Structures are given as C-alpha cells and as structure tokens.
Amino acid sequence: MRRWFNGSMVATALAAAAVSAVISLSVTRSAGQTARPARTPSGQPNFNGVWQALNEANWDLQAHEARSGMVTQKGVYDYEYARVPAAPVVALGAAAGVPGSLGVVQGDGQIPYKPEAAAIKKANSENWIDRDPELKCYLPGVPRAMYMPYPFSIVQGTDKIHMTYAFSNAGRVIHMTKVAGPPDDTYMGHSVGHWEKNTLVVDVTNFNGKNWFDRAGNFHSEALHLVERYSPISADAIRYEVTIEDPNVFTRPWTIAMPLYRRLEPNATVLDYPCMEFSEEFMYGHLRKQQLVKRWEGETIIVDITRKIPPGERLHDWYRR
Amino acid sequence: MRRRLLEALAVASVMIALIGFLRLSVAGQAAVPQSAAKTPVPQSAAKTPAPPAAIPKTAWGQPSLEGIWLDEFDTPLERPAKYATREFFTDDERAAQNAERAGNSGRNVRAEVGSRQDVAGAYNAVFTSIKPAGRRTSLVVDPPNGRIPALTAAAQERNRIDRDFRLALLQNTDTCKNKMTACSGWQYGPPSPRLAEVPPFYNTQRMNRHNGPEDQSMADRCMSGSEPDFIGFRRIVQGPDSVAIGVDTGQGQGFQRVVYLSGNHPPSTVRLRHGDSRGHFEGNSLVVETTNYSPKWPIRGAWENLKLVERFTRLSTNTLEYSVTLTDPTVWTAPWTVKQELALQPDTENRIYYEPRCHEGNYGLPALLIGARVDEKAFAEGKGVDPASQDTASCLLNPEQQ
Numbered sequence: 001m002r003r004w005f006n007g008s009m010v011a012t013a014l015a016a017a018a019v020s021a022v023i024s025l026s027v028t029r030s031a032g033q034t035a036r037p038a039r040t041p042s043g044q045p046n047f048n049g050v051w052q053a054l055n056e057a058n059w060d061l062q063a064h065e066a067r068s069g070m071v072t073q074k075g076v077y078d079y080e081y082a083r084v085p086a087a088p089v090v091a092l093g094a095a096a097g098v099p100g101s102l103g104v105v106q107g108d109g110q111i112p113y114k115p116e117a118a119a120i121k122k123a124n125s126e127n128w129i130d131r132d133p134e135l136k137c138y139l140p141g142v143p144r145a146m147y148m149p150y151p152f153s154i155v156q157g158t159d160k161i162h163m164t165y166a167f168s169n170a171g172r173v174i175h176m177t178k179v180a181g182p183p184d185d186t187y188m189g190h191s192v193g194h195w196e197k198n199t200l201v202v203d204v205t206n207f208n209g210k211n212w213f214d215r216a217g218n219f220h221s222e223a224l225h226l227v228e229r230y231s232p233i234s235a236d237a238i239r240y241e242v243t244i245e246d247p248n249v250f251t252r253p254w255t256i257a258m259p260l261y262r263r264l265e266p267n268a269t270v271l272d273y274p275c276m277e278f279s280e281e282f283m284y285g286h287l288r289k290q291q292l293v294k295r296w297e298g299e300t301i302i303v304d305i306t307r308k309i310p311p312g313e314r315l316h317d318w319y320r321r
Numbered sequence: 322m323r324r325r326l327l328e329a330l331a332v333a334s335v336m337i338a339l340i341g342f343l344r345l346s347v348a349g350q351a352a353v354p355q356s357a358a359k360t361p362v363p364q365s366a367a368k369t370p371a372p373p374a375a376i377p378k379t380a381w382g383q384p385s386l387e388g389i390w391l392d393e394f395d396t397p398l399e400r401p402a403k404y405a406t407r408e409f410f411t412d413d414e415r416a417a418q419n420a421e422r423a424g425n426s427g428r429n430v431r432a433e434v435g436s437r438q439d440v441a442g443a444y445n446a447v448f449t450s451i452k453p454a455g456r457r458t459s460l461v462v463d464p465p466n467g468r469i470p471a472l473t474a475a476a477q478e479r480n481r482i483d484r485d486f487r488l489a490l491l492q493n494t495d496t497c498k499n500k501m502t503a504c505s506g507w508q509y510g511p512p513s514p515r516l517a518e519v520p521p522f523y524n525t526q527r528m529n530r531h532n533g534p535e536d537q538s539m540a541d542r543c544m545s546g547s548e549p550d551f552i553g554f555r556r557i558v559q560g561p562d563s564v565a566i567g568v569d570t571g572q573g574q575g576f577q578r579v580v581y582l583s584g585n586h587p588p589s590t591v592r593l594r595h596g597d598s599r600g601h602f603e604g605n606s607l608v609v610e611t612t613n614y615s616p617k618w619p620i621r622g623a624w625e626n627l628k629l630v631e632r633f634t635r636l637s638t639n640t641l642e643y644s645v646t647l648t649d650p651t652v653w654t655a656p657w658t659v660k661q662e663l664a665l666q667p668d669t670e671n672r673i674y675y676e677p678r679c680h681e682g683n684y685g686l687p688a689l690l691i692g693a694r695v696d697e698k699a700f701a702e703g704k705g706v707d708p709a710s711q712d713t714a715s716c717l718l719n720p721e722q723q
Contacts, residue, residue, distance in 0.1 A: 049562070157559050270579055272594055
C-alpha cells in the first residue's frame with residue numbers, strides 16, 4: 001500500500017493506456033486544440049504538451065491543514081492552530097494563507113529523516129523566508145519543479161525529452177540514451193531515462209544539494225538520487241511517482257506520487273514567470289540608495305506595511321467598496 | 322578529488338563560460354574543426370537546397386533538427402566596408418586570418434600593473450574565445466552590403482537621449498578628463514544634476530551610477546540571454562507539436578525556448594522576455610515567427626513592433642542553416658537578415674551547459690551595490706572621494722586598447 005503504484009499496477013497502467021487511446025480517438029476536442037494521438041510514432045505514450053500539477057505539494061509534501069498565513073506568529077494562545085498571520089503577509093489577508101492537503105508522501109505519510117536532519121528541517125521551516133531557495137528564484141530542482149504551481153512543457157524528441165518550466169525559465173533534458181553527467185553538480189540534476197512498457201523511468205543524479213522539496217523546509221543533500229516514474233492515466237493525465245533516496249538525510253528511500261494534468265485549454269502556452277527580476281527587491285532591496293527599509297533590528301529589516309483602512313467609526317466605509 | 326576540483330571550477334559562472342570558451346579555442350587552434358577542413362561549400366550552394374536524401378528525418382517525417390548546434394567560426398555581425406557586397410572570404414583570406422588569430426594578438430595588453438585600470442580591465446583576451454574565421458565576411462547577409470540598415474530618425478533620437486544621460490553620469494570622472502573613448506562626444510565637467518534623475522528609458526546597460534539593480538546592465542542582473550543568439554550552443558529537442566531550444570550563451574545566462582507548432586501569439590498586452598514563438602515547416606525548414614517582446618529586453622532598441630522570422634534548415638547530417646530576419650519599421654529603415662551555418666556537436670561530451678545559473682551565484686550585483694553605499698557613506702563623512710568622480714561603468718580603457 002505504501003507504494004500505490006508498483007509492479008501490480010502495471011496491468012492497470014496498460015489498461016489505462018488502452019482506455020486513453022480510445023478516449024483520445026473518440027473524444028471531440030474543443031475548438032482550436034489539436035487532437036493528439038495517445039502514442040508517439042515510436043509507440044510510446046504521448047506526453048507532448050503543457051502540464052501542471054494541481055495540488056498543495058509545493059506547500060508541504062506531507063498532509064497538513066490550512067493555515068492563516070504563509071508566515072505566522074503566536075497569537076493570543078500558545079496553540080499551533082491559533083497562530084495569526086505575521087508581518088510579511090498580514091497586508092494580504094485571506095489571499096496569503098496556505099491551503100490544506102492530504103499529502104503526497106506514500107505509505108505512512110512520514111518523511112524518514114535522520115534525527116540531525118529532522119532538526120534542520122524544523123529550523124528550515126521556522127526560517128522559511130530566509131532559507132527557501134524558491135523565494136530567491138533559484139532553479140527549483142527536481143522533483144520540486146514538477147509540482148510548483150506553474151505550467152511546464154514536455155517536448156518528446158527522438159532520444160531526448162525536454163521539459164521547460166514557467167518558473168524561472170528552468171529547463172531539463174532527459175537523455176533516453178546513455179550520456180555522461182555534467183562536469184559539475186547541478187540544481188536540476190542529470191536525468192537518464194528509459195521506457196518500461198508504458199512507464200517512463202528516469203534516474204536523476206548529480207544534484208548540488210541546494211534545493212528544497214517544498215515551502216515546509218523539506219530538504220536533501222547532494223547525495224540525492226531520484227527514480228521518477230511517469231505512467232499514463234489517460235491521454236491527459238500522468239501518474240508521477242518519485243522514489244527519493246539520500247543516505248545523508250534519510251534513513252530509507254521514500255516515495256511521493258501525484259497526478260500531473262494536461263492543460264487542455266486551446267493555445268495552452270508556458271508563459272515565463274521571470275522571477276529573477278521579481279526577486280531583486282527581496283534580495284537586494286536593502287542595498288538600494290533609496291530603501292524601503294525603515295530600520296534594522298539585528299539582522300532583521302523593518303519595512304512599513306501599507307494598507308488603506310478607514311479608521312475607527314468609519315469602518316463601515318470598508319464594506320461599501 | 323574530482324568533486325573538489327570541479328567545485329573550484331564552479332566558483333563563478335564566468336569560469337564555467339571560460340571552460341567552454343577555452344575548449345573552443347583549443348579546438349580552433351590545435352586543428353581546424355571538422356567542418357572547416359572540408360572543401361568549402363561553393364558560394365552558389367548557399368541558395369541551393371541540399372539534396373533531401375541526406376537529411377535526417379524524425380519518426381513522424383519532419384526534417385530532424387535535433388542535436389547540439391554551434392557556429393564554430395567567429396564572424397563579425399556587420400561586414401567591414403572594404404568587402405563591400407562580397408559575402409564570402411577566399412580560402413587564402415581565411416588562412417591569413419586564422420594565422421593571425423593563432424598568435425597572441427591583444428592578449429598581453431595590460432594597463433599599469435596594480436592601477437585602477439589594470440584591475441577594472443581584468444578581462445583580457447584570455448577570457449574571450451578565439452574561434453577560427455568562417456567563410457562569411459559578416460553574419461548579416463541582407464542588405465547585400467552586410468550592414469544593419471540605418472536607424473529611423475525616431476530610433477536615432479532615442480539613442481541620443483539615452484547616450485546623453487549616460488555620458489552626463491560619466492562627465493566628472495577621469496575618463497572624461499583624460500578624453501578616453503568611453504567619453505567621446507562629451508566634455509569633462511562638474512558632477513551632473515542628472516545623477517539624481519530617473520533614466521529616460523528602462524535601462525539595460527551598465528551606467529556610472531549604482532542606486533539599485535535597475536542601474537545595472539542586464540548581464541550584471543543575470544538576465545542578458547535572449548534570442549537571436551549568434552554565439553551560443555543550442556540544443557534542439559523536437560516533438561511532433563512543439564520544439565524546445567535550450568541556449569547556452571555563456572556566463573550562465575542561457576535560456577529555454579519552446580516553439581509551438583500550433584496556436585496563436587498571445588494578446589499584444591502580454592510581453593515576454595523571449596517573446597512568443599510559433600513555427601511551422603516549409604519544405605525542409607522550420608520557420609518560426611516570434612513577437613510579443615518586452616520593453617525590458619529590447620534587441621538593439623526594438624521590442625514593441627519587433628518581429629523575428631527564423632528559419633532552421635537541416636542541410637546535411639552535420640550542418641544546420643540558421644537564418645533570422647529582424648523587422649521593426651519603427652527602429653530600422655529596412656528588415657535585415659543574419660545567416661549562420663551551425664555544426665552538430667557531440668552529445669556524449671556534454672558540449673552544452675544547459676543549466677544557466679548566473680543568478681544563483683550572483684555575488685557581483687550585491688557587491689556592486691554594497692560598494693556604492695560604502696563609497697557614499699565615506700564621502701558623506703568626509704573620508705572619501707566624491708563617487709560621482711569615479712568611473713565604475715566603462716572599462717577604463719585607453720583609446721588604443723579598445
């Protein structure tokens with residue numbers, strides 16, 4: 001049960017692929033969208049197109065309930081569930097909370113951290129803003145790039161599969177032939193794939209250990225080794241499963257799994273999310289000649305939060321807008 | 322041991338680029354690259370399609386463009402006037418150029434050791450690739466004189482306004498006092514009040530002021546990579562309904578493109594760093610039209626009305642012809658076209674560095690801003706020189722060095 005997509009599921013996948021073939025031939029697509037055969041001319045499942053995960057894994061791979069803010073602080077009570085939004089997001093109200101999730105970690109839902117690594121994860125979580133590479137627009141790494149809330153494109157070539165992600169214009173090549181790894185460790189890893197019947201199996205290595213899995217501080221080292229499995233559920237959905245191995249951080253391999261969905265709207269296009277530029281104020285704003293920073297408390301910058309709120313007895317004005 | 326060595330090599334994206342460039346230089350000097358060793362293609366062949374039988378096809382019948390491609394030659398964008406409308410060098414002319422390039426011309430130029438100029442000009446020719454001469458006298462093939470067409474009056478005026486602002490910021494420095502090339506057309510004078518102004522247009526080049534990231538060049542901000550790119554490696558992965566192009570343009574500033582073979586450009590309100598590319602096949606060529614460029618990433622001043630039409634044509638197993646026509650009637654008085662022959666690179670050697678990560682290691686940008694704040698503070702406290710009198714933008718080179 002822990003790995004709900006495993007050997008016994010191959011038959012199901014085959015059946016699903018057969019069904020998807022029928023679906024793709026029989027369903028009338030909306031105007032403007034090219035009908036795609038279920039298989040490539042080489043006979044593999046056809047993953048060409050624009051895809052996106054629809055889940056909360058980028059917030060936390062593990063099951064979690066919704067939270068009041070991306071960043072919270074202790075409220076009136078000491079309870080974890082009674083925390084309130086903290087300064088960095090308080091001006092954004094309900095738009096800056098965190099959605100709940102049943103989690104994508106298979107089996108018991110636990111991530112098998114070594115004790116010292118668990119302490120790092122906890123500290124990561126408590127220092128999310130300062131530590132998460134996503135906020136700095138660093139290359140997102142794999143598998144995180146696969147389930148960030150942005151679309152990505154898959155181009156299935158003759159002996160390469162290219163993925164282009166909206167986030168940070170990141171890219172990734174899966175070599176379907178043996179190609180030696182790059183001469184340095186990487187953010188996006190070195191991917192070598194092969195087909196096991198209908199499943200694309202990708203071995204990913206050569207990581208530099210600087211990425212996280214999510215905004216909850218889940219992390220890995222440069223010893224990360226992934227085995228990804230992409231299996232068609234239908235012509236428009238892929239079951240994406242990753243086995244994660246990193247003896248520096250985890251006591252055993254563990255697995256996440258989720259569907260990836262085809263973006264079915266006509267003219268589906270990956271529009272860049274050019275976040276290098278977006279992150280400059282975050283990264284370098286305190287080095288400007290004219291700064292938003294009002295004062296420093298140790299290594300913490302104090303910046304004004306600007307909100308337009310009718311004062312006191314004029315509160316009712318707020319509801320009229 | 323391998324790891325430690327490699328980590329050392331990865332200290333800066335500059336080094337990564339250097340490794341790539343050096344490999345090219347070595348290839349270029351030790352032996353003429355494979356494609357150059359062949360009998361030069363007759364000039365008339367440039368307009369004659371190669372025999373279709375020689376062209377690899379994809380499983381779905383399109384001409385295959387797949388592989389890592391590189392222009393193995395160093396060709397000036399615009400043609401020197403002395404070659405007039407002549408598109409190709411003779412073999413003797415190429416041999417003479419390669420003999421010169423194989424020497425150490427320009428590589429020992431150094432300002433007075435330890436001087437400000439010496440440190441600021443740390444990039445000598447060792448850091449730049451020296452590729453052999455190609456058969457073309459210029460990358461621009463149309464207009465027939467190999468020159469980019471004249472700018473429109475509006476574009477010239479825009480350039481003048483932009484240049485005047487940059488020179489005003491430089492006017493109190495030694496660069497202007499000593500009449501160096503970077504100050505040509507301007508006079509030495511007191512610190513300009515324009516130092517307090519917002520630049521007249523969205524800035525994309527380095528200027529002599531460092532108030533924030535927007536005062537830096539796009540390269541300083543790790544955002545300079547854009548098409549058309551004439552120098553980088555590019556990896557093409559081709560699918561039946563879209564084509565991915567990963568460009569490694571050096572300095573960790575590569576980028577990814579997806580060319581969709583269906584659909585339409587987004588509304589003109591959507592502006593994109595790499596534009597929006599839609600392609601289709603015409604015979605053996607993939608023809609790609611790109612529009613929707615952003616004002617933040619102009620190409621020689623063009624963006625709003627810029628249209629690129631690129632043609633990727635597989636000429637043979639090892640050769641891909643690339644041409645691009647740039648059209649923007651508000652910037653250029655005529656369209657212009659660049660043509661290159663790209664050579665297939667071995668995949669097994671990882672010829673391409675497909676992970677552009679300048680931004681992840683960008684210590685230079687914050688250091689530049691910190692330096693500017695420190696200088697301002699010191700001057701305010703009466704301990705330093707006026708930052709306005711310091712040239713921190715040009716390369717401080719004397720005219721004969723440029």
